[in-house]
Amino acid sequence: MSLYFSDKYVDLEAYVPGEQPRDQQYIKLNTNENPFPPHPAVTEAVRKEAEKLQLYSDPECLDMRRTLAAQLGLEPEELIMTNGSDEVLNFAFMAFCDDHMPAVFPDITYGFYRVFAQVNCVPWRDVPLQEDLTIDVRDFYHSAGTVFIANPNAPTGIALTRDEIRKIIEQNPYSVVVVDEAYVDFGAESCLPLIREYDNLLVTQTFSKSRSLAGGRLGFGAGNEELIRDLNTVRYSVNPYNVNRMTLAAGIACMENDGYNRENCQVIKENREWAAKELKKLGFDMTESMTNFLFVRHPKADGEKLYRELKERGILIRHFSTERIRDYNRITVGTREQMETLVRTIAQIL
Numbered sequence: 001m002s003l004y005f006s007d008k009y010v011d012l013e014a015y016v017p018g019e020q021p022r023d024q025q026y027i028k029l030n031t032n033e034n035p036f037p038p039h040p041a042v043t044e045a046v047r048k049e050a051e052k053l054q055l056y057s058d059p060e061c062l063d064m065r066r067t068l069a070a071q072l073g074l075e076p077e078e079l080i081m082t083n084g085s086d087e088v089l090n091f092a093f094m095a096f097c098d099d100h101m102p103a104v105f106p107d108i109t110y111g112f113y114r115v116f117a118q119v120n121c122v123p124w125r126d127v128p129l130q131e132d133l134t135i136d137v138r139d140f141y142h143s144a145g146t147v148f149i150a151n152p153n154a155p156t157g158i159a160l161t162r163d164e165i166r167k168i169i170e171q172n173p174y175s176v177v178v179v180d181e182a183y184v185d186f187g188a189e190s191c192l193p194l195i196r197e198y199d200n201l202l203v204t205q206t207f208s209k210s211r212s213l214a215g216g217r218l219g220f221g222a223g224n225e226e227l228i229r230d231l232n233t234v235r236y237s238v239n240p241y242n243v244n245r246m247t248l249a250a251g252i253a254c255m256e257n258d259g260y261n262r263e264n265c266q267v268i269k270e271n272r273e274w275a276a277k278e279l280k281k282l283g284f285d286m287t288e289s290m291t292n293f294l295f296v297r298h299p300k301a302d303g304e305k306l307y308r309e310l311k312e313r314g315i316l317i318r319h320f321s322t323e324r325i326r327d328y329n330r331i332t333v334g335t336r337e338q339m340e341t342l343v344r345t346i347a348q349i350l
């Protein structure tokens with residue numbers, strides 16, 4: 001670091017994104033991208049909007065919010081649009097966490113939560129998962145802090161039920177509970193229906209996974225109007241034009257053709273079940289995934305070694321060095337052809 005880097009960030013451990021290699025062509029199963037392209041209408045909408053790039057985007061994202069609200073059964077005032085769901089999560093750390101309201105989240109979860117706490121200089125506390133990597137909701141009762149729950153959790157893929165989330169919300173009436181639903185469309189229950197029951201609930205989702213727009217960078221937060229106003233106060237103080245014109249056009253076209261996205265999600269779920277079954281035949285253990293990835297380990301294969309040997313053979317998966325999960329690898333669910341190649345290659349390695 002330079003001599004000028006602020007002391008407040010001297011111990012900051014930045015988030016490490018998944019590999020995006022350019023040295024060769026890989027079967028890319030490491031960053032949980034959707035294997036299917038967006039609907040053709042999305043591409044056409046982006047092309048048309050590219051002709052207007054001399055103009056700023058709508059800071060209110062009004063057409064996007066109206067389209068999304070109609071699909072979700074919400075009001076536009078209950079939504080905030082952001083540059084990926086990472087941005088709305090960061091806004092939540094900025095708006096709802098401070099020295100008197102620390103951030104609280106599981107010890108094995110989305111790595112950005114710890115980074116957001118550090119970069120925003122707010123205290124945080126992580127809560128250990130159970131031995132089987134599940135969340136015991138009672139560990140989050142009376143948390144005395146802003147709770148962040150990825151549901152389904154990442155990288156474990158395990159989901160809580162809506163009623164279990166409800167218990168966490170009810171046991172934290174004086175703090176915000178943020179439910180990060182990046183993977184909810186692959187089999188879990190969304191908590192969006194609860195935002196009108198609880199004024200301390202914020203639900204976040206992304207267009208990156210189930211809606212094939214990882215490269216478009218679009219996400220949103222849903223909550224009662226007062227929570228959304230708080231988040232917009234932060235947004236207008238940081239980056240009011242946070243979602244560009246082409247991404248807004250892509251998001252609207254995407255939601256107008258959401259049946260296409262749902263069909264793709266169903267195929268991914270079918271591929272997930274097929275791959276899980278085949279990997280179990282090879283001796284793998286795994287969590288019960290409700291996501292577009294599998295979290296697996298083999299009793300006779302070192303997780304990091306398997307990751308490296310697959311990479312040498314042109315297949316990327318994600319390995320984590322965290323002590324509790326270093327035996328595991330996270331495998332994105334791709335097309336059936338990709339999963340067949342993965343299983344065949346792993347069998348050869350084993």
